[in-house]
Amino acid sequence: MIRTKSLDVPSNDGCAxxxxxxxxxxxxxxxxxxxxxxxxxxxxxxxxxxxxxxxTHRETLLDLSNDEVAAIAIGVRATARAINDAYGRPGIAVxxxxxxxxxxTIAHVHFHVAGTLPSGGTDWGQVDELSLEDAEAIAQEISxxxxxx
Numbered sequence: 505m506i507r508t509k510s511l512d513v514p515s516n517d518g519c520a521x522x523x524x525x526x527x528x529x530x531x532x533x534x535x536x537x538x539x540x541x542x543x544x545x546x547x548x549x550x551x552x553x554x555x556x557x558x559x560t561h562r563e564t565l566l567d568l569s570n571d572e573v574a575a576i577a578i579g580v581r582a583t584a585r586a587i588n589d590a591y592g593r594p595g596i597a598v599x600x601x602x603x604x605x606x607x608x609t610i611a612h613v614h615f616h617v618a619g620t621l622p623s624g625g626t627d628w629g630q631v632d633e634l635s636l637e638d639a640e641a642i643a644q645e646i647s648x649x650x651x652x653x
Contacts, residue, residue: 511603513563513611521557521612532639535650539575542583542650543614544639550618550626551591552642556580557614564602564613576615579652583617586649593619597626 524531525541532544534554543555556579558572568576584596600615601608618626634642 511564511566512605513602514604514609516611519561519612520610521614522561525557525559530636532636532643534643534647535652537575537579537652539572540579540652542579542646542652544642544646545616546634546636546639547631548634548642549616549628549631550597551593551621552587552646553616553618553626554583554587554646555614555616556583557612562613563611564608565600566602568613576613580615580617582650582652585651586646587617587619589649590646591619595620595624 520529521543523529524533524543525536532546534542534544536542536559539559541557541559543557545553545555547553556576558568558576560572562568562572580598584598587593587596597618597620598615600613602613621627
């Protein structure tokens with residue numbers, strides 16, 4: 505694993521994703537394997553907006569091993585396919601941020617996968633936060649379509 509010290513990563517008190525994955529904090533998890541998880545973000549910027557994260561804490565893309573990169577790539581593709589199958593969106597956006605200047609807000613690498621909005625694209629502005637119950641409903645809708653292996 506290669507790590508770079510040049511990136512300005514967010515300074516978080518603990519790791520929200522690690523808390524979600526461990527069950528210390530509630531969060532909607534649509535699917536999980538030994539190495540990755542697909543989370544339903546409560547900040548829906550697409551229809552739907554999901555996150556693919558490694559189960560092991562890694563701050564940025566530069567910190568991932570080759571095996572982790574492969575597992576995440578498979579997870580991103582599976583998540584895009586699940587969005588297509590469950591929601592039939594005309595487009596699917598995938599993005600990932602590393603470092604504060606790139607708008608990374610949680611110091612745990614994660615890939616965003618989102619179906620496009622009815623007007624096109626995704627919402628980069630302020631969005632209302634979903635309730636945990638609404639996020640769980642999305643997880644229930646998408647999880648039968650997620651095939652991570």
